[in-house]
Amino acid sequence: MEWDWAxxxxxxxxxxTTGPECINYMTDRRRWTETALLSALFIYIMHGNWKRLAPIRLPPAHEIQKSHSPMRLFLLISMxxxxxxxxxxxxxxxxxxFALNPCxxxxxxxxYLLAAKPTKTTTALFRxxxxxxxxxxxxxxxxEVEGRTYPFEQATYWIQHALLYIIPIYILRSGAYTIEDLGDFKWVKIGTAFMLFYHFLLLxxxxxxxxxxxxxxLCAALSDPFQGQNYRLFACCHQALLCPLLSKGTVLLFGSGKSRCNENGVHNNVGGGRETYTPPGSEHVLYHQLPPQQEYVTTETMTGEYTMPTTKID
Structure with a gap:
């Protein structure tokens, strides 16, 4: 059969995993109704928060251009x-x-993030x-390792999922990609909604x-504490709480000054150099839109020199 490999x-x-018990766990009508309604809800959440994103600030040029560290290459090769x-x-x-499963x-x-250079797109994907x-x-x-019977197959499960958490921590510590302010939850809402949208629209x-x-x-896991017809609705609720907790908790515990931004989306360059100036009103520009270019004009004041940013019109 042509789909035996899958x-x-x-x-x-x-x-x-499959079989009558799982297939008949709830009606297909209930499944399709939840899929349609919740997918529409997740699109609404993503669209609403996307419009209000602050512009992404990239790390300093020397951080972007430098070659990958040995640790980054090791993690890339290992994963x-x-x-x-x-x-x-x-x-x-x-x-x-099962390769379509989210992990x-x-x-x-x-x-891809380990191999790529920081850009606005890769930073958005990281967030x-x-x-x-x-x-x-x-x-x-x-x-869930019961079905893993090949040699080293269970070990692969543990190593892969450990790396899935270690790699974001490394990226946060390295400052390769910037992260939004701890009090900004728009990216978290987009990421959580997209994850649930992927489940309901595709899986x-x-x-x-x-x-x-x-x-x-298709049916709840045996270890799921919310067994029954509403288990998918319960999953949306507890994952909507767990995802922000893990995301912000990880940034709080492991984030460095290199990777964090302040509340206006400005990159905190703890390594030295000039920070990016954010003009008033640009906080709500879409992440991929660039603010007007700035020129700096030095003027004399009674107390000394003052450097004022002015907008350059191309």
Missing amino acids: VGGITDEIPR SFVFGIEMGFKLAGGSMI HVQTCLQI IQMSNLNGPFLAFVFP SPLSILTGINLDHM
Whole structure:
């Protein structure tokens, strides 16, 4: 069969993976209704917060241009190696459809972030994925390794999810990408809404059509304390609380002055050099829009020299 590489090895030997119990856990009508309504809600949340984002401030030019450190290269190679092994296991077991689970998508994103140079786009991606640290956290609290029978397959599970949390901490400490102010929750709302939107727009329909429980969108896990018809609604609520807690808590504990911005979106350059001037009213410019270029004019005052920024019109 042409799809054996993706779904051929998935059986109901592991409870709540597939099979009649999982498929009949709730009605398809209920699943499709939740998918449509919640997807619309998440789009509304993302769009509303996207319009109010402060402009992204990049690190100083010398930080952007410098070559990757040995530690960054080590993490890049390690995560790429572990991810390659994990995909090999999935191909060998005929379960490649599980590569769509969020932790594997986040793995690909972190590999890209480690390899890329800081830009406004990569910084936005980093801030969004900071709201998806619930994946590795829940993987350790509620591990699911029963179906991993190949040698080293369970070890790969633990190493991959550990790296998913270690890499954001390293990036925060290195200052490669800036992070928004601790009191700014717009990026957290976008990241959390996008994560839930991904579940309901992609994983939920695929689960319904294939009968395979992708990231528990078809039926609740046995370890889920919110069993029953409303388990997906409960999941939206407790993840909407957990994601900001993990994101902001990680920044508070491990963020450095290099990576943090002040409440106006200005990069805190603790390493020296001139900080970026933020003109009044630019706080609500979309992240990819550049504020007017500034020139600095020095004037004499009674108490000495004063440097005033003026707008340069191109």
